[in-house]
Amino acid sequence: MPRETLNRDQIVEAAIELLDEAGVEGLSMRRLGKRLNSAATAVYWHVGDKGNLVVLAADRVWGEIELLDPAGTGWRTAARALVQDTYAMVERHPWLVQAISTHFVHGPGMARFQNHSYAVYEAAGFTGRDLDGAVNTAFTFVAGTALLDATRAAASRAKSTDVAAQADEIAATYPRLRERMEALGDVDPAELFSQEFAFGLETVLDGIEARLRGEGAAHAVRELSH
């Protein structure tokens, strides 16, 4: 499978494949070189170093998110869809959380996404600092969900269910945790997670909506930055 010359896009694409398969640790310049039929070190000419390559890959995947025009659907539907679609993207690329936690990712992909976020909450009626606040609150919720989901994924990657069993044993020594474990024992973990996600999402949107009506304690905070 010969090719003219290497280029950035092609390298980033291959890197994303490797990242999806094996995570940040599993992406090595030597493995990447092999996949591209070139010397591992040839990649350096195009992307600088591994850190920068991870940043390029991380920014790229933000471009996969579908942007729904809030004018057609109403802001809350668009806001909900945006959070859900972002979460789906993160699930396709579980390495993204680690990438973001160790690198500053703010390229074209992120800018496109952020600009749309602003469009959604602008359509809701927010302006100025409140607009920043609303966008940021929703984004924080997605980020949190992604991070918690990454932990969960790490748990199922762990050798056997040994780790989970040990966690349960420890939790059982605390009264409230034991009570919840017993109450939730029958529920499928995946379904549980998705219900918690839905609950959290609507709760956050409710908080944002209350702010829109000038209600809620969040109102007082705004006075700080007048």
Added chain:
Amino acid sequence: MPRETLNRDQIVEAAIELLDEAGVEGLSMRRLGKRLNSAATAVYWHVGDKGNLVVLAADRVWGEIELLDPAGTGWRTAARALVQDTYAMVERHPWLVQAISTHFVHGPGMARFQNHSYAVYEAAGFTGRDLDGAVNTAFTFVAGTALLDATRAAASRAKSTDVAAQADEIAATYPRLRERMEALGDVDPAELFSQEFAFGLETVLDGIEARLRGEGAAHAVRELSH
């Protein structure tokens, strides 16, 4: 500085020091061995491998969080304090986000923290699945803040402000982002972040409080799990 024998606590303590200084990547078994005046490989006998050591360190730091009795202060004050204190802990240990994103951390430290979370929202009046929902929503907010803060920290670690300048240039090609950049140009980034944090926190607590009064769209979600 001689010592009897190595032990787990001592190793985890030294590991946290190294993690605070240089992150997960900067923690190497050889460096750790040097700090403990022992062969790098001696550590393996006590903690298994590096992954498990990171998990032990990550669980340990959850124990640093102060737990405020909600009976004395009211649930909202206790909930707010818990989020703020957790965030402060994460700022002291910036590697925690990466550790959690790649490992399943559910030891005694986490259990203690989680049990207290349940106590706070139980004091607010939540029970059953709503209690899980409230605890999880608040925790998701802290997790998201931590992840976003890690990115920010990675930005300031990056060589010069080159990266940030480049990010601004890209953002400026989007109308809404450019507008916000111009509007916020004068504001100190650290102060901005802390105001967004306060806004988000109160917004999320407002959403949770609305749920407590049986208001809000989050109510409908609860029906799904009856």
Added chain:
DNA sequence: ACCTGAACACCGTTCAAGT
């Protein structure tokens, strides 16, 4: 029970040398 040292199979990155 606890520790050491050598060894193995990897890494990311630099750089002179090639075309």
Added chain:
DNA sequence: ACCTGAACACCGTTCAAGT
């Protein structure tokens, strides 16, 4: 302008051998 190969300074981990 783009690529190669050797080389350097690291990694995590295993394991026989020691006490």
